[in-house]
Amino acid sequence: MYRFDITNKTEYLVTKGNYDVVKPLAYDEKNESVYFIASPENPTERYLYKTSAKGDGKLIRVTPDVLEGSHNYQISTKAKYAFHSFSNYFTRPMQALVSLPNHKFINENQNMIEKYDLEKKKDHPLEFFEITTVDDVTMEGWIVKPKNLDKNKKYPVLFYFYSEPAGQTGVNRYGAGNNGLYDGNLGEDGYVYVTFDGRGTPSPKGRAWRKAIYRNIGRINVRDMAMGAKAVFEKYEFIDTSRVAVHGWSGGGTATLNCLFQYPEIFHTGIAVAAVANQLTYDNIYQERYMGDPKESYQDYVDGSPIKYAKNLEGNLLYIHGTGDDNVHYQNAEMLANELIKHKKIFYMLSYPNRSHGIREDGAYPHVRLMFTDFLRKNCPPGGR
Numbered sequence: 001m002y003r004f005d006i007t008n009k010t011e012y013l014v015t016k017g018n019y020d021v022v023k024p025l026a027y028d029e030k031n032e033s034v035y036f037i038a039s040p041e042n043p044t045e046r047y048l049y050k051t052s053a054k055g056d057g058k059l060i061r062v063t064p065d066v067l068e069g070s071h072n073y074q075i076s077t078k079a080k081y082a083f084h085s086f087s088n089y090f091t092r093p094m095q096a097l098v099s100l101p102n103h104k105f106i107n108e109n110q111n112m113i114e115k116y117d118l119e120k121k122k123d124h125p126l127e128f129f130e131i132t133t134v135d136d137v138t139m140e141g142w143i144v145k146p147k148n149l150d151k152n153k154k155y156p157v158l159f160y161f162y163s164e165p166a167g168q169t170g171v172n173r174y175g176a177g178n179n180g181l182y183d184g185n186l187g188e189d190g191y192v193y194v195t196f197d198g199r200g201t202p203s204p205k206g207r208a209w210r211k212a213i214y215r216n217i218g219r220i221n222v223r224d225m226a227m228g229a230k231a232v233f234e235k236y237e238f239i240d241t242s243r244v245a246v247h248g249w250s251g252g253g254t255a256t257l258n259c260l261f262q263y264p265e266i267f268h269t270g271i272a273v274a275a276v277a278n279q280l281t282y283d284n285i286y287q288e289r290y291m292g293d294p295k296e297s298y299q300d301y302v303d304g305s306p307i308k309y310a311k312n313l314e315g316n317l318l319y320i321h322g323t324g325d326d327n328v329h330y331q332n333a334e335m336l337a338n339e340l341i342k343h344k345k346i347f348y349m350l351s352y353p354n355r356s357h358g359i360r361e362d363g364a365y366p367h368v369r370l371m372f373t374d375f376l377r378k379n380c381p382p383g384g385r
Contacts, residue, residue: 001034003053014055020204022046027053028079028101035062035075035100043203044128044140044172046070048082050101062103064113070173075100086112087174089142090124125187126177128170131196131235133227140203141170141196141228144177146384147187149238153384156243157192158376159229159267161259163221164251165213165290168202169195181247181271183373190383192239194232198224200290215297217290218258218279218304225255226263238384245269245380247372250328250357251276254306257336260317261309268315269380271372274328274357275319277336279305281329310339316379317347320368322355348375 001021004011015021019040025048026035032053039045040059047063048071063071069088076082079100087093096110105111125144132138146155160179162169170176179186179193186193197203200213200221212220225246233241246267248256253275260270276282279301280294287301288294294301302308317340321333333351340347350371352364359368 001036003055012055014053015051015059016055017059019059020206022202022204025073026075026079030078031101033057033079033101035073035079037072039204042140042172043197043205044142044170046072046171048073048084048103062101064103066113066118067116068172070171081106084112088172089126089174089176090120091116091174093174128172129196129232129235131228131231133224133231135223135227137199137224137227139170139196139198139224139228141194142176143232143236144187144193145238146190146192147185150384151238153238154240154243155190155192155238155384156245156380156382157194157232157239158186158380159225159244159246159259160193160195160252161225161246161248161255162250162252163198163201163225163248163255164217165200165202165210166251166286168197169252170197170203181369181372182376183369189377192236196228196232198228213290215290215292215300216304217287218254218306222255222258222262225259226266229266240385243268243380245271245376247271247273247376248275249273257306257317257319258304258309260315261306261312264312264314269317269376270315271318271320271375273320273359273368274322274325275306275332275336276328277305277307277332277339281332281335283327307335307339310336310345311343313340313343313345313347316375317345318371318375319347319349320352320359320371321350322352322357322359322364324354324361325357327357 001015002011021036023037033050034053035050038049051057072085074083084096084098094112097106128142246256246259253272256270256272259267323330
Protein backbone atom coordinates (compact mmCIF):
# COMPACT_ATOMS: atom_id res chain seq x y z
CA MET A 1 0.00 0.00 0.00
CA TYR A 2 1.22 3.45 -0.90
CA ARG A 3 0.38 6.90 0.43
CA PHE A 4 0.21 9.82 -1.97
CA ASP A 5 0.92 13.40 -0.92
CA ILE A 6 -1.23 15.60 -3.16
CA THR A 7 0.70 18.71 -2.12
CA ASN A 8 4.16 17.45 -2.98
CA LYS A 9 2.94 15.06 -5.66
CA THR A 10 4.95 12.25 -4.11
CA GLU A 11 4.12 8.71 -3.03
CA TYR A 12 5.78 6.47 -0.48
CA LEU A 13 5.40 2.89 0.63
CA VAL A 14 3.37 2.37 3.78
CA THR A 15 3.44 -1.42 4.10
CA LYS A 16 7.18 -1.99 4.27
CA GLY A 17 8.41 -5.53 4.74
CA ASN A 18 8.52 -8.96 3.17
CA TYR A 19 4.79 -9.64 2.97
CA ASP A 20 1.80 -9.19 0.68
CA VAL A 21 -1.25 -7.05 1.37
CA VAL A 22 -4.02 -9.48 0.48
CA LYS A 23 -6.82 -6.97 0.93
CA PRO A 24 -6.80 -3.33 2.14
CA LEU A 25 -9.65 -2.70 4.60
CA ALA A 26 -9.62 0.65 6.37
CA TYR A 27 -7.82 3.88 7.21
CA ASP A 28 -7.92 5.08 10.80
CA GLU A 29 -7.58 8.83 10.28
CA LYS A 30 -7.40 9.71 13.98
CA ASN A 31 -4.54 7.33 14.75
CA GLU A 32 -3.02 7.48 11.26
CA SER A 33 -2.95 3.73 10.74
CA VAL A 34 -4.12 1.36 8.02
CA TYR A 35 -5.80 -2.02 8.42
CA PHE A 36 -5.48 -4.87 5.93
CA ILE A 37 -5.55 -8.65 5.51
CA ALA A 38 -2.18 -10.37 5.25
CA SER A 39 -0.40 -13.58 6.21
CA PRO A 40 3.37 -13.14 6.27
CA GLU A 41 4.09 -16.51 7.88
CA ASN A 42 1.66 -18.91 6.20
CA PRO A 43 0.15 -18.44 2.71
CA THR A 44 -2.75 -20.79 3.51
CA GLU A 45 -4.14 -18.42 6.17
CA ARG A 46 -5.48 -14.84 6.47
CA TYR A 47 -5.28 -12.37 9.40
CA LEU A 48 -5.96 -8.72 10.23
CA TYR A 49 -2.88 -6.51 10.47
CA LYS A 50 -2.25 -2.82 10.90
CA THR A 51 0.66 -0.43 10.51
CA SER A 52 1.34 3.28 10.58
CA ALA A 53 0.04 5.21 7.58
CA LYS A 54 3.22 7.31 7.82
CA GLY A 55 5.28 4.39 6.58
CA ASP A 56 7.51 4.33 9.66
CA GLY A 57 5.68 1.82 11.85
CA LYS A 58 5.95 -1.85 12.68
CA LEU A 59 3.64 -4.51 11.28
CA ILE A 60 1.17 -5.41 14.04
CA ARG A 61 -1.09 -8.43 13.99
CA VAL A 62 -4.53 -7.54 15.36
CA THR A 63 -6.18 -10.98 15.10
CA PRO A 64 -5.58 -13.04 18.28
CA ASP A 65 -2.70 -15.49 17.83
CA VAL A 66 -4.68 -18.49 19.06
CA LEU A 67 -7.22 -18.30 16.22
CA GLU A 68 -5.31 -19.98 13.38
CA GLY A 69 -7.07 -20.02 10.03
CA SER A 70 -8.90 -17.62 7.74
CA HIS A 71 -10.31 -14.29 8.94
CA ASN A 72 -12.23 -11.49 7.31
CA TYR A 73 -13.37 -8.11 8.64
CA GLN A 74 -15.82 -5.37 7.72
CA ILE A 75 -14.47 -2.28 9.47
CA SER A 76 -16.53 0.78 10.41
CA THR A 77 -15.85 4.19 8.85
CA LYS A 78 -13.82 5.49 11.81
CA ALA A 79 -12.13 2.11 12.36
CA LYS A 80 -13.50 1.69 15.88
CA TYR A 81 -15.49 -1.49 15.27
CA ALA A 82 -15.57 -4.44 12.90
CA PHE A 83 -17.70 -7.42 11.94
CA HIS A 84 -15.32 -10.33 12.24
CA SER A 85 -15.72 -13.75 10.61
CA PHE A 86 -13.44 -16.74 11.16
CA SER A 87 -13.10 -20.43 10.34
CA ASN A 88 -10.48 -23.08 9.83
CA TYR A 89 -10.58 -26.63 8.54
CA PHE A 90 -11.74 -28.04 11.87
CA THR A 91 -13.81 -25.06 13.09
CA ARG A 92 -17.20 -24.05 11.73
CA PRO A 93 -17.59 -20.39 10.71
CA MET A 94 -18.01 -17.93 13.57
CA GLN A 95 -19.06 -14.26 13.50
CA ALA A 96 -18.63 -11.54 16.06
CA LEU A 97 -18.58 -7.79 16.60
CA VAL A 98 -15.21 -6.54 17.87
CA SER A 99 -13.75 -3.22 18.90
CA LEU A 100 -10.51 -1.93 17.41
CA PRO A 101 -7.60 -1.76 17.82
CA ASN A 102 -7.79 -4.02 20.91
CA HIS A 103 -9.89 -6.69 19.15
CA LYS A 104 -12.19 -7.05 22.15
CA PHE A 105 -15.36 -9.06 21.62
CA ILE A 106 -18.32 -6.73 22.27
CA ASN A 107 -20.76 -9.53 23.07
CA GLU A 108 -19.40 -12.15 25.43
CA ASN A 109 -21.52 -14.88 23.83
CA GLN A 110 -19.59 -14.21 20.60
CA ASN A 111 -16.16 -14.61 22.16
CA MET A 112 -14.38 -16.79 19.62
CA ILE A 113 -11.42 -17.51 21.87
CA GLU A 114 -13.66 -19.13 24.48
CA LYS A 115 -15.58 -21.09 21.83
CA TYR A 116 -12.47 -22.24 19.98
CA ASP A 117 -11.70 -25.92 20.52
CA LEU A 118 -8.17 -26.87 19.50
CA GLU A 119 -8.82 -30.49 20.49
CA LYS A 120 -10.90 -30.94 17.32
CA LYS A 121 -7.70 -30.61 15.30
CA LYS A 122 -6.42 -33.93 16.63
CA ASP A 123 -9.44 -35.84 15.32
CA HIS A 124 -9.53 -34.27 11.86
CA PRO A 125 -8.18 -36.35 8.93
CA LEU A 126 -6.79 -33.34 7.03
CA GLU A 127 -3.25 -32.08 7.36
CA PHE A 128 -1.32 -29.34 5.59
CA PHE A 129 1.98 -29.98 3.85
CA GLU A 130 4.73 -28.25 1.91
CA ILE A 131 6.50 -29.69 -1.15
CA THR A 132 9.33 -28.52 -3.39
CA THR A 133 9.48 -29.69 -7.00
CA VAL A 134 12.39 -30.48 -9.28
CA ASP A 135 11.96 -26.94 -10.62
CA ASP A 136 12.69 -25.61 -7.10
CA VAL A 137 9.10 -24.39 -6.73
CA THR A 138 7.76 -24.66 -3.17
CA MET A 139 4.01 -25.14 -2.80
CA GLU A 140 1.60 -25.51 0.09
CA GLY A 141 -1.49 -27.70 0.16
CA TRP A 142 -3.51 -30.20 2.14
CA ILE A 143 -4.00 -33.94 2.12
CA VAL A 144 -6.84 -36.08 3.46
CA LYS A 145 -5.67 -39.63 4.06
CA PRO A 146 -7.87 -42.73 3.91
CA LYS A 147 -9.56 -43.76 7.11
CA ASN A 148 -7.78 -46.67 8.84
CA LEU A 149 -4.75 -46.21 6.62
CA ASP A 150 -2.59 -49.34 6.26
CA LYS A 151 0.91 -48.14 5.35
CA ASN A 152 1.67 -51.55 3.89
CA LYS A 153 -0.89 -50.88 1.18
CA LYS A 154 -1.14 -48.43 -1.72
CA TYR A 155 -4.14 -46.12 -2.15
CA PRO A 156 -5.53 -44.22 -5.15
CA VAL A 157 -5.21 -40.44 -5.15
CA LEU A 158 -7.62 -37.78 -6.39
CA PHE A 159 -6.10 -34.35 -7.04
CA TYR A 160 -8.27 -31.25 -6.90
CA PHE A 161 -6.86 -28.36 -8.93
CA TYR A 162 -7.81 -24.83 -9.91
CA SER A 163 -4.34 -23.35 -10.49
CA GLU A 164 -5.29 -19.97 -11.99
CA PRO A 165 -5.25 -16.35 -10.72
CA ALA A 166 -8.96 -16.40 -9.78
CA GLY A 167 -8.62 -18.79 -6.85
CA GLN A 168 -6.54 -20.60 -4.24
CA THR A 169 -7.57 -24.10 -3.13
CA GLY A 170 -5.06 -24.90 -0.38
CA VAL A 171 -6.58 -22.54 2.20
CA ASN A 172 -7.11 -23.19 5.91
CA ARG A 173 -10.85 -22.60 6.11
CA TYR A 174 -13.94 -24.63 6.92
CA GLY A 175 -14.79 -27.08 4.16
CA ALA A 176 -11.18 -27.72 3.18
CA GLY A 177 -10.75 -31.38 2.31
CA ASN A 178 -14.43 -31.94 1.55
CA ASN A 179 -15.54 -32.95 -1.93
CA GLY A 180 -19.15 -32.02 -2.63
CA LEU A 181 -19.07 -33.80 -5.98
CA TYR A 182 -18.40 -37.22 -4.50
CA ASP A 183 -21.50 -39.11 -3.39
CA GLY A 184 -19.99 -40.50 -0.21
CA ASN A 185 -16.83 -39.98 1.83
CA LEU A 186 -13.55 -40.21 -0.07
CA GLY A 187 -11.50 -41.08 2.99
CA GLU A 188 -13.88 -43.77 4.22
CA ASP A 189 -13.95 -45.30 0.74
CA GLY A 190 -10.16 -45.48 0.58
CA TYR A 191 -9.08 -42.47 -1.50
CA VAL A 192 -6.31 -39.99 -0.83
CA TYR A 193 -7.50 -36.44 -1.57
CA VAL A 194 -4.94 -33.72 -2.31
CA THR A 195 -4.67 -30.12 -3.44
CA PHE A 196 -1.89 -27.53 -3.65
CA ASP A 197 -1.38 -24.13 -5.25
CA GLY A 198 1.27 -23.34 -7.84
CA ARG A 199 2.64 -20.20 -9.41
CA GLY A 200 0.06 -17.73 -10.63
CA THR A 201 -2.50 -18.45 -7.92
CA PRO A 202 -3.40 -15.61 -5.50
CA SER A 203 -1.32 -17.11 -2.73
CA PRO A 204 0.39 -14.27 -0.77
CA LYS A 205 3.91 -15.26 -1.79
CA GLY A 206 5.08 -12.15 -3.61
CA ARG A 207 4.75 -10.31 -6.87
CA ALA A 208 6.96 -12.66 -8.89
CA TRP A 209 4.87 -15.67 -7.78
CA ARG A 210 1.61 -14.15 -8.97
CA LYS A 211 2.93 -12.61 -12.17
CA ALA A 212 4.69 -15.79 -13.32
CA ILE A 213 1.39 -16.83 -14.91
CA TYR A 214 1.31 -13.89 -17.34
CA ARG A 215 1.03 -15.30 -20.88
CA ASN A 216 1.63 -18.73 -19.33
CA ILE A 217 -1.81 -20.07 -18.37
CA GLY A 218 -1.94 -23.70 -19.41
CA ARG A 219 1.81 -24.14 -19.25
CA ILE A 220 3.56 -22.95 -16.10
CA ASN A 221 0.62 -23.77 -13.82
CA VAL A 222 0.16 -27.20 -15.37
CA ARG A 223 3.89 -27.89 -15.06
CA ASP A 224 3.61 -27.04 -11.34
CA MET A 225 0.63 -29.39 -10.94
CA ALA A 226 2.46 -32.26 -12.64
CA MET A 227 5.78 -31.81 -10.84
CA GLY A 228 3.89 -31.17 -7.62
CA ALA A 229 2.09 -34.49 -8.04
CA LYS A 230 5.45 -36.23 -8.36
CA ALA A 231 6.65 -34.51 -5.19
CA VAL A 232 3.51 -35.69 -3.39
CA PHE A 233 4.21 -39.26 -4.53
CA GLU A 234 7.69 -39.03 -3.03
CA LYS A 235 6.42 -37.56 0.22
CA TYR A 236 3.62 -40.07 0.75
CA GLU A 237 4.72 -43.57 -0.18
CA PHE A 238 1.26 -45.07 0.42
CA ILE A 239 -0.05 -43.45 -2.78
CA ASP A 240 -0.64 -45.84 -5.68
CA THR A 241 0.88 -44.09 -8.70
CA SER A 242 -1.01 -46.40 -11.04
CA ARG A 243 -4.34 -45.01 -9.78
CA VAL A 244 -4.10 -41.23 -10.16
CA ALA A 245 -7.16 -39.09 -10.84
CA VAL A 246 -7.64 -35.34 -11.17
CA HIS A 247 -10.71 -33.11 -11.21
CA GLY A 248 -11.66 -29.46 -11.46
CA TRP A 249 -14.39 -27.05 -12.51
CA SER A 250 -14.10 -24.00 -14.81
CA GLY A 251 -10.40 -23.00 -14.67
CA GLY A 252 -9.88 -26.19 -12.70
CA GLY A 253 -11.53 -28.11 -15.51
CA THR A 254 -9.06 -26.53 -17.90
CA ALA A 255 -6.20 -27.60 -15.63
CA THR A 256 -7.64 -31.12 -15.46
CA LEU A 257 -7.70 -31.42 -19.25
CA ASN A 258 -4.17 -30.06 -19.55
CA CYS A 259 -2.90 -32.45 -16.88
CA LEU A 260 -4.44 -35.44 -18.68
CA PHE A 261 -3.26 -34.32 -22.11
CA GLN A 262 0.19 -32.92 -21.32
CA TYR A 263 1.22 -35.41 -18.62
CA PRO A 264 -0.60 -38.69 -19.41
CA GLU A 265 2.19 -40.65 -17.73
CA ILE A 266 1.22 -39.06 -14.38
CA PHE A 267 -2.55 -38.52 -14.55
CA HIS A 268 -4.70 -41.45 -15.69
CA THR A 269 -8.30 -40.40 -14.98
CA GLY A 270 -9.85 -36.95 -15.19
CA ILE A 271 -13.24 -35.37 -14.61
CA ALA A 272 -13.40 -31.87 -16.07
CA VAL A 273 -16.42 -29.58 -15.82
CA ALA A 274 -17.11 -26.37 -17.77
CA ALA A 275 -13.53 -26.03 -18.93
CA VAL A 276 -11.98 -23.46 -21.23
CA ALA A 277 -10.79 -25.81 -23.96
CA ASN A 278 -9.70 -22.96 -26.22
CA GLN A 279 -8.48 -19.79 -24.50
CA LEU A 280 -9.33 -17.71 -27.55
CA THR A 281 -13.04 -18.19 -26.73
CA TYR A 282 -12.97 -16.79 -23.21
CA ASP A 283 -13.93 -13.26 -22.16
CA ASN A 284 -11.33 -10.53 -22.47
CA ILE A 285 -11.76 -9.08 -18.97
CA TYR A 286 -10.11 -12.22 -17.58
CA GLN A 287 -8.15 -13.86 -20.38
CA GLU A 288 -6.48 -10.74 -21.75
CA ARG A 289 -5.64 -9.56 -18.25
CA TYR A 290 -3.47 -12.64 -17.74
CA MET A 291 -2.60 -13.64 -21.31
CA GLY A 292 -2.22 -10.27 -23.02
CA ASP A 293 -3.66 -9.00 -26.31
CA PRO A 294 -4.19 -12.05 -28.57
CA LYS A 295 -2.98 -10.00 -31.52
CA GLU A 296 0.41 -9.93 -29.78
CA SER A 297 0.33 -13.21 -27.87
CA TYR A 298 -1.76 -15.45 -30.13
CA GLN A 299 0.65 -18.38 -29.87
CA ASP A 300 0.59 -18.22 -26.06
CA TYR A 301 -3.19 -18.66 -26.17
CA VAL A 302 -2.80 -21.65 -28.47
CA ASP A 303 0.03 -23.22 -26.47
CA GLY A 304 -1.93 -23.00 -23.22
CA SER A 305 -5.19 -24.44 -24.56
CA PRO A 306 -6.12 -28.07 -23.90
CA ILE A 307 -7.33 -28.67 -27.48
CA LYS A 308 -3.74 -28.36 -28.70
CA TYR A 309 -2.80 -31.42 -26.63
CA ALA A 310 -6.04 -33.44 -26.92
CA LYS A 311 -4.31 -35.82 -29.31
CA ASN A 312 -2.20 -37.07 -26.36
CA LEU A 313 -5.11 -38.43 -24.33
CA GLU A 314 -4.30 -41.91 -23.04
CA GLY A 315 -6.38 -42.20 -19.90
CA ASN A 316 -10.03 -41.92 -18.93
CA LEU A 317 -11.87 -38.65 -19.46
CA LEU A 318 -15.35 -37.57 -18.42
CA TYR A 319 -16.16 -34.13 -19.75
CA ILE A 320 -19.23 -32.25 -18.41
CA HIS A 321 -20.70 -28.94 -19.61
CA GLY A 322 -24.01 -27.08 -19.48
CA THR A 323 -25.27 -26.02 -22.91
CA GLY A 324 -26.56 -22.73 -21.46
CA ASP A 325 -23.24 -21.77 -19.86
CA ASP A 326 -22.93 -17.99 -20.26
CA ASN A 327 -19.51 -17.87 -18.62
CA VAL A 328 -17.47 -20.58 -20.34
CA HIS A 329 -19.49 -20.94 -23.51
CA TYR A 330 -20.58 -24.37 -24.66
CA GLN A 331 -18.61 -24.01 -27.90
CA ASN A 332 -15.60 -25.06 -25.81
CA ALA A 333 -17.18 -28.48 -25.29
CA GLU A 334 -17.83 -28.92 -29.00
CA MET A 335 -14.35 -27.76 -30.00
CA LEU A 336 -12.84 -30.22 -27.54
CA ALA A 337 -15.10 -33.07 -28.67
CA ASN A 338 -14.26 -32.46 -32.33
CA GLU A 339 -10.54 -32.52 -31.59
CA LEU A 340 -10.80 -35.77 -29.65
CA ILE A 341 -12.96 -37.30 -32.40
CA LYS A 342 -10.44 -36.26 -35.02
CA HIS A 343 -7.71 -38.14 -33.19
CA LYS A 344 -9.95 -41.17 -32.54
CA LYS A 345 -9.78 -40.86 -28.76
CA ILE A 346 -12.19 -42.65 -26.46
CA PHE A 347 -13.81 -40.27 -24.01
CA TYR A 348 -17.12 -39.67 -22.26
CA MET A 349 -19.07 -36.44 -22.54
CA LEU A 350 -22.17 -35.31 -20.69
CA SER A 351 -24.09 -32.20 -21.72
CA TYR A 352 -26.74 -30.70 -19.44
CA PRO A 353 -29.44 -29.01 -21.56
CA ASN A 354 -29.74 -25.27 -20.93
CA ARG A 355 -27.83 -25.43 -17.63
CA SER A 356 -25.48 -22.58 -16.76
CA HIS A 357 -21.90 -22.59 -15.48
CA GLY A 358 -22.77 -24.08 -12.09
CA ILE A 359 -25.15 -26.75 -13.51
CA ARG A 360 -27.58 -26.19 -10.63
CA GLU A 361 -30.88 -25.61 -12.46
CA ASP A 362 -33.77 -28.08 -12.41
CA GLY A 363 -32.15 -30.55 -10.06
CA ALA A 364 -29.13 -31.19 -12.27
CA TYR A 365 -26.40 -30.99 -9.63
CA PRO A 366 -27.26 -34.23 -7.79
CA HIS A 367 -26.99 -35.98 -11.14
CA VAL A 368 -23.55 -34.44 -11.69
CA ARG A 369 -22.55 -35.97 -8.35
CA LEU A 370 -23.83 -39.37 -9.40
CA MET A 371 -21.89 -39.25 -12.66
CA PHE A 372 -18.73 -37.97 -10.97
CA THR A 373 -18.82 -40.73 -8.35
CA ASP A 374 -19.64 -43.51 -10.80
CA PHE A 375 -16.89 -42.54 -13.23
CA LEU A 376 -14.26 -42.13 -10.53
CA ARG A 377 -15.01 -45.46 -8.85
CA LYS A 378 -15.05 -47.38 -12.14
CA ASN A 379 -11.87 -45.87 -13.58
CA CYS A 380 -9.87 -45.21 -10.43
CA PRO A 381 -11.07 -47.93 -8.03
CA PRO A 382 -10.99 -47.09 -4.31
CA GLY A 383 -9.25 -48.88 -1.46
CA GLY A 384 -5.83 -50.14 -0.46
CA ARG A 385 -4.06 -52.89 -2.34
